[in-house]
Amino acid sequence: MEGPELGAVFPEELYGDFISNLTDPNVMRATLSDVPVSDNSYLGVSGYSLSSLVVFSNEYSDAFLDSFDDAAEPRAGLDERWPNQFPASLSAFDSNMLAMKADWLVVKYAEELEALLG
Secondary structure, three states, rough: OHHHHHHHOOOHHHHHHHHHHHOOOOOEEEHHHHEEEEEEEOEEEEEEEEEEEEEEEOOHHHHHHHHHOOHHHHHHOOOOOOOOOOOOOOOOOHHHHHHHHHHHHHHHHHHHHHHHHH
C-alpha cells in the first residue's frame, strides 16, 4: 500500500520549514539548496544531490487576486473551492486563473529565480 515512506525522496527534517513557507500567504514558495535526493525504488528514483529546488504554492492568495485592475471581477467568478479544494477537476475559468497565478508567482519572484539559475 502506498504511503508517506513510499513517496519520500527528501530528508524528513526539511519538511517543517518547507511546508511552512508554502502555506504562508506572505511567502508562497519554498527553496531547497544542495539537498540530497534519496533512492526510491517505488518512484524509480536513484539518489543524487540537487543544487536548487524552488516550489511555488497553490494556496489561496489575496495578493494575487488584488493584482488585477478590477479585483472584484475574478473574485466573483472563482469557485469557493479555488485553488486547491477541488476533489478532481476545475472549471475552465478556475484552471486559467490557477495558470495565471503560477505566472504571477514566477514574475513576482523573478529576481530570486535568476539568482538561483545564474
